Amino acid sequence: MLQTVKVNKKYFTKLDLSKVPSPCYVIDTNVLEDNLKIFNKLKTDTNVKILLALKAFSLKHLFPIISDALDGVCASGLNEAKLGKKYFGGLISTYSPAFKSSEFSKIMKYSHHITFNSISQINKYKKLCIDKKIDIGIRINPLYSEVEVSKYNSSNLSSRLGIHINQLDKLDFNNITGIHFHSLCEQNFDTLENTWNKIWPYLKNIVKNLKWINLGGGHHITRSDYNLNKLTKFLLDLKTKTNCQIILEPGEAIVFQSGILVGEILDYIRGDNNKIPNIGITDISPVCHMPDVIEAPYRPLLMNEPTKGKKVILGGPSCLAGDIIGEYNFLNNPKIGDKIVFLDQAHYTLVKTNFFNGINHPEIVLWNSSNNDLKVIKSFDFKDFEKRN
Numbered sequence: 001m002l003q004t005v006k007v008n009k010k011y012f013t014k015l016d017l018s019k020v021p022s023p024c025y026v027i028d029t030n031v032l033e034d035n036l037k038i039f040n041k042l043k044t045d046t047n048v049k050i051l052l053a054l055k056a057f058s059l060k061h062l063f064p065i066i067s068d069a070l071d072g073v074c075a076s077g078l079n080e081a082k083l084g085k086k087y088f089g090g091l092i093s094t095y096s097p098a099f100k101s102s103e104f105s106k107i108m109k110y111s112h113h114i115t116f117n118s119i120s121q122i123n124k125y126k127k128l129c130i131d132k133k134i135d136i137g138i139r140i141n142p143l144y145s146e147v148e149v150s151k152y153n154s155s156n157l158s159s160r161l162g163i164h165i166n167q168l169d170k171l172d173f174n175n176i177t178g179i180h181f182h183s184l185c186e187q188n189f190d191t192l193e194n195t196w197n198k199i200w201p202y203l204k205n206i207v208k209n210l211k212w213i214n215l216g217g218g219h220h221i222t223r224s225d226y227n228l229n230k231l232t233k234f235l236l237d238l239k240t241k242t243n244c245q246i247i248l249e250p251g252e253a254i255v256f257q258s259g260i261l262v263g264e265i266l267d268y269i270r271g272d273n274n275k276i277p278n279i280g281i282t283d284i285s286p287v288c289h290m291p292d293v294i295e296a297p298y299r300p301l302l303m304n305e306p307t308k309g310k311k312v313i314l315g316g317p318s319c320l321a322g323d324i325i326g327e328y329n330f331l332n333n334p335k336i337g338d339k340i341v342f343l344d345q346a347h348y349t350l351v352k353t354n355f356f357n358g359i360n361h362p363e364i365v366l367w368n369s370s371n372n373d374l375k376v377i378k379s380f381d382f383k384d385f386e387k388r389n
């Protein structure tokens with residue numbers, strides 16, 4: 001089970017829940033802007049380039065705010081690269097474990113950096129990239145990770161992501177201009193430093209051929225206990241030591257704590273305290289609306305949950321027996337129609353929603369907590385369901 005990230009500031013307490021539809025994601029643009037200020041300062045202090053990882057968050061309505069502060073996007077393939085080019089601009093850096101020939105010319109059209117996963121993919125596409133003057137990168141597997149949940153550990157021996165760091169001497173660095181690694185997950189600075197210390201002996205002699213080094217995502221930079229001073233110093237040192245453009249491509253940290261998922265209790269089934277649990281059926285389906293709850297898995301934080309109380313298992317409206325959000329404490333037995341709020345739901349949620357059971361996506365609401373401006377920017381209905389079938 002992935003540890004639930006603590007939310008240490010009291011966001012969203014002033015939101016009037018009676019004013020929003022159910023279910024809905026609410027993004028507080030103020031929190032987003034506060035996060036962006038942190039990245040902006042980091043950029044000014046270190047000259048690092050920051051790309052938004054679209055796989056984590058790709059709500060194009062917010063691209064104008066985000067693109068003002070950042071340098072571009074990291075894309076996972078054709079669609080994200082095209083979205084980035086069309087709505088975000090700046091540097092588009094595309095990486096995929098393998099590119100399809102049928103998509104590659106379009107991917108080149110939208111990308112400035114293309115990072116490959118293997119020597120064979122480089123050999124297959126390098127001439128095309130050179131002709132189009134696209135920077136070629138290679139993803140390396142540092143063979144070092146501090147990620148305990150194996151699903152999120154991309155750096156073990158059997159990982160399919162990146163070439164093993166000790167195989168770098170097999171590469172011809174004449175045409176490769178960048179190195180990329182992504183091996184962190186919700187981690188603080190020390191993990192980055194430890195990873196870099198493993199990588200550096202292998203890169204020392206290669207770095208003179210490189211233009212950029214991309215340190216991937218997973219840096220929990222906007223968390224209150226993140227050691228920004230150490231990161232700043234590290235990035236400055238790295239720049240001096242390598243003479244390369246250093247790039248970070250965070251996803252989660254950009255929108256960290258800026259979103260919630262609001263739902264309501266549709267039915268409450270009182271159990272008997274010893275054997276049968278109390279059950280709340282909600283209009284939030286973790287399967288459809290917060291898939292990481294099932295996939296990671298993890299237990300999302302419920303707003304205002306008391307430390308003790310009546311235990312209620314909350315689940316979704318789908319047919320899947322495992323469509324369970326988790327067990328939560330309630331001061332009083334929940335009532336039908338009560339609103340519930342799950343915290344920190346901006347990243348890896350809106351990008352992952354699906355229509356399993358024909359369940360609608362939550363509406364998307366932007367809220368500005370400083371002036372209480374509330375705007376529903378997206379609603380979904382049968383037409384959206386029909387279109388995908």
Ligand SMILES: Cc1ncc(COP(=O)(O)O)c(C=O)c1O
Pocket residue numbers: 053055056074095182184185186216217218219249250251252253
């Ligand atoms: C290659 C790559 N870059 C960046 C990211 C963004 O990571 P995070 O959202 O944890 O910052 C990911 C996430 O899986 C990734 O695979």
